[in-house]
Amino acid sequence: MAISRRQLLTAAGSTALAAGFSFPAPAQGSPIKLGSILDNSGLLDIYGKPMVMATAMAVEEMNDTGGLLGRKIDLKQYDSQSDIALYTKYAQQLVREDKVDVVHAGITSASREAIRQTFRRANTLYFYNVLYEGGVCDRNCVITGTTPAQAVEPIIDYAMKKWGNKIYTIAADYNYGQITAKWVAHYVEQRKGTVAKTDFFPLDIADFGSTIAKIQDAAPNFVVSALVGGSHMAFYRQWAASGMNKKIPLTSTTFGVGNEHLALSAAEGDGILIAGNYSQEIPDAANKEFLARWQKKFGDTKIVHEIAISQYHGIKLWAECVKQAGSIEREAVLKVIESGAKVDGPAGQVVIEPKTHHASLDIRLMLVKDQKLSIIDTAKQRPPSDTAQYCDLSKNPDENKQFEVKI
Amino acid sequence: MDYLAVVLLEILYMIAFLALISAGLAVVFGMMRVINLAHGEFVMLGGYATIASWKAGINIYVAMLLIAPIVVGAVGLVVERLIVRFLYGRMIDTMLATWGLSLLLIGLVTLIFGNTAVSVPAPIPGYQIGRYQMGGYNIFIIGVTIVLMLSMWLVLRYTRVGLIARGSMLGPDIVAALGHNPRTIYMLTFTVGAALSGLAGGVLAPLTGLLPSAGGAYIAKAFITVITGGAAVVAGTLTTAGLFGTVNQLVSFASTPVVGEIAMLALAILLLRLMPQGVTGRFFRNST
Numbered sequence: 283m284a285i286s287r288r289q290l291l292t293a294a295g296s297t298a299l300a301a302g303f304s305f306p307a308p309a310q311g312s313p314i315k316l317g318s319i320l321d322n323s324g325l326l327d328i329y330g331k332p333m334v335m336a337t338a339m340a341v342e343e344m345n346d347t348g349g350l351l352g353r354k355i356d357l358k359q360y361d362s363q364s365d366i367a368l369y370t371k372y373a374q375q376l377v378r379e380d381k382v383d384v385v386h387a388g389i390t391s392a393s394r395e396a397i398r399q400t401f402r403r404a405n406t407l408y409f410y411n412v413l414y415e416g417g418v419c420d421r422n423c424v425i426t427g428t429t430p431a432q433a434v435e436p437i438i439d440y441a442m443k444k445w446g447n448k449i450y451t452i453a454a455d456y457n458y459g460q461i462t463a464k465w466v467a468h469y470v471e472q473r474k475g476t477v478a479k480t481d482f483f484p485l486d487i488a489d490f491g492s493t494i495a496k497i498q499d500a501a502p503n504f505v506v507s508a509l510v511g512g513s514h515m516a517f518y519r520q521w522a523a524s525g526m527n528k529k530i531p532l533t534s535t536t537f538g539v540g541n542e543h544l545a546l547s548a549a550e551g552d553g554i555l556i557a558g559n560y561s562q563e564i565p566d567a568a569n570k571e572f573l574a575r576w577q578k579k580f581g582d583t584k585i586v587h588e589i590a591i592s593q594y595h596g597i598k599l600w601a602e603c604v605k606q607a608g609s610i611e612r613e614a615v616l617k618v619i620e621s622g623a624k625v626d627g628p629a630g631q632v633v634i635e636p637k638t639h640h641a642s643l644d645i646r647l648m649l650v651k652d653q654k655l656s657i658i659d660t661a662k663q664r665p666p667s668d669t670a671q672y673c674d675l676s677k678n679p680d681e682n683k684q685f686e687v688k689i
Numbered sequence: 690m691d692y693l694a695v696v697l698l699e700i701l702y703m704i705a706f707l708a709l710i711s712a713g714l715a716v717v718f719g720m721m722r723v724i725n726l727a728h729g730e731f732v733m734l735g736g737y738a739t740i741a742s743w744k745a746g747i748n749i750y751v752a753m754l755l756i757a758p759i760v761v762g763a764v765g766l767v768v769e770r771l772i773v774r775f776l777y778g779r780m781i782d783t784m785l786a787t788w789g790l791s792l793l794l795i796g797l798v799t800l801i802f803g804n805t806a807v808s809v810p811a812p813i814p815g816y817q818i819g820r821y822q823m824g825g826y827n828i829f830i831i832g833v834t835i836v837l838m839l840s841m842w843l844v845l846r847y848t849r850v851g852l853i854a855r856g857s858m859l860g861p862d863i864v865a866a867l868g869h870n871p872r873t874i875y876m877l878t879f880t881v882g883a884a885l886s887g888l889a890g891g892v893l894a895p896l897t898g899l900l901p902s903a904g905g906a907y908i909a910k911a912f913i914t915v916i917t918g919g920a921a922v923v924a925g926t927l928t929t930a931g932l933f934g935t936v937n938q939l940v941s942f943a944s945t946p947v948v949g950e951i952a953m954l955a956l957a958i959l960l961l962r963l964m965p966q967g968v969t970g971r972f973f974r975n976s977t
Contacts, residue, residue, distance in 0.1 A: 482945070482947075483946065488898070488906065489703075489946065491702060492946060494824075495699060496942065512898050513898065515808070519808065519895075519897075520824055523826055523895075524815040524823050526815070529822055547810045550810060
């Protein structure tokens with residue numbers, strides 16, 4: 283066994299304590315460091331800004347109630363400006379210079395994959411709090427967002443029963459869209475439907491004229507959109523401008539997450555079907571109190587969206603685990619996580635599945651109406667069963683890959 | 690049959706889009722040989738001027754057709770007086786200065802409006818061709834572009850102002866000798882170019898969301914259209930916009946919009962290799 287300098291010092295310290303020396307314990311007073319990297323500006327800031335606010339709010343709430351384990355929490359928040367290169371840079375900074383105790387970071391799946399291995403190598407516990415394409419199997423990484431089995435399957439199920447079995451998929455052209463489109467095809471084929479066509483679009487494409495004509499040519503029963511970011515919002519606008527929103531139903535796995543329903547007028551957005559963990563319309567007291575606190579701190583609650591809530595859940599969940607573990611050490615916290623840690627948040631209960639480090643969540647089927655996400659159905663505690671098909675961290679704790687569905 | 694009509698309309702729209710975003714640059718670069726790297730930001734400013742005045746309750750058509758070009762024209766005038774006029778004939782210096790200007794404008798707009806996508810809904814409803822629904826607003830853009838190109842051509846070709854403007858680009862000394870001040874003409878031309886960019890930004894605002902960095906999406910397309918077009922402002926812009934728009938949309942329909950853009954860029958490279966002086970350097974040589 284190799285003895286590190288830290289272990290040696292600890293050992294020396296405890297010997298000193300045992301020997302009856304009294305000296306001020308520095309660890310007790312020094313703050314716990316929580317690192318966060320999010321896109322607070324640029325193309326993806328429609329997602330990032332409310333997440334940054336939720337992060338600040340969660341940390342402030344903990345500090346106002348005495349911190350964690352009697353220590354204050356020091357938030358290191360970096361703005362990655364919608365630039366992947368800045369993610370890797372700040373990830374290095376968090377582990378090397380700031381030496382943080384935990385990281386809650388990343389929005390797009392591309393950003394997550396850019397930084398995940400850095401935290402794994404540095405043994406820094408990493409939370410990714412965003413809905414995504416599923417399949418990440420990494421013991422160092424805890425995920426509190428929804429996966430396709432949670433958000434895509436209910437949409438496909440509901441929409442195919444309601445509208446028919448011919449589907450057209452449009453998706454963002456990076457790992458999130460590519461893999462989500464595969465899951466869409468998987469669930470559609472499971473139900474004996476067909477995917478007429480799948481089109482992918484880079485994040486800066488804003489002209490969808492030819493696509494809208496092609497969709498009409500294929501004449502699907504409904505369209506599934508996994509589009510991402512500010513430019514792609516042009517699709518919904520052009521779709522409505524051509525009057526298609528009255529002709530072919532539109533469903534989405536991402537709509538609303540960037541507050542698209544607020545950027546579009548009611549006439550443009552009405553009728554889009556989505557599924558996810560959060561809507562501001564959730565009638566529970568936990569949600570109402572959360573929104574009231576947000577209102578007090580930031581004023582406008584309209585911008586609160588699902589992944590801001592996920593980020594809030596993630597931080598609260600981590601804090602809960604630290605409290606139970608009585609330590610901020612990675613192994614101790616992971617042990618609590620792997621005992622099925624849970625936390626109650628604005629969107630209901632979040633329970634970590636020990637095998638996958640993903641969360642079981644309440645999933646709501648929602649319809650866009652008057653710039654609001656009105657809930658039509660809620661499924662309590664839906665498990666991330668897609669990832670669970672492949673990933674078992676209790677059996678293979680050293681697994682470090684992202685599984686994809688084979689179609 | 691109706692599918693053909695849809696494809697044709699999308700091609701027309703793409704041609705109109707390219708001609709519209711290139712018009713201002715064609716005037717500034719094509720006539721004055723000033724490489725304005727802040728061109729995309731002028732377009733972006735037109736969009737923001739439109740959205741801001743629409744939010745203030747002004748009629749959307751007044752906002753995009755009048756206010757956007759006036760605001761951006763005024764910005765262009767200030768820019769010409771403060772920066773560009775000292776740099777005529779110094780191409781590299783102009784590039785550097787206008788690039789700095791583009792960063793400054795992005796920063797200023799971010800400060801004022803925030804780095805967040807904003808938008809206005811399209812004011813024209815969709816319509817039907819056979820079994821296809823089409824965006825009605827695209828027709829409006831095609832219409833605006835036709836009127837714009839026609840009036841540019843008429844002004845440059847048949848009016849005294851147009852003659853003087855063209856003359857001072859070819860031989861400023863001679864024009865000066867005839868009693869016109871080339872400096873004033875340059876100033877006005879730059880202002881008109883900026884106003885045209887503002888008009889483009891205003892008219893396009895309802896179709897796409899706007900970010901302070903939106904200019905980047907326009908500038909590359911505008912430059913390849915104008916440079917490949919060559920010396921003739923109207924004929925050059927129209928020829929290349931026609932070629933690029935057709936190729937882009939046909940390929941987009943056959944595969945995806947991404948491949949469509951690649952095909953358009955490949956065609957631009959090919960054309961510039963064959964005709965380094967631009968299309969109008971070889972064909973339509975005496976056109977405007």
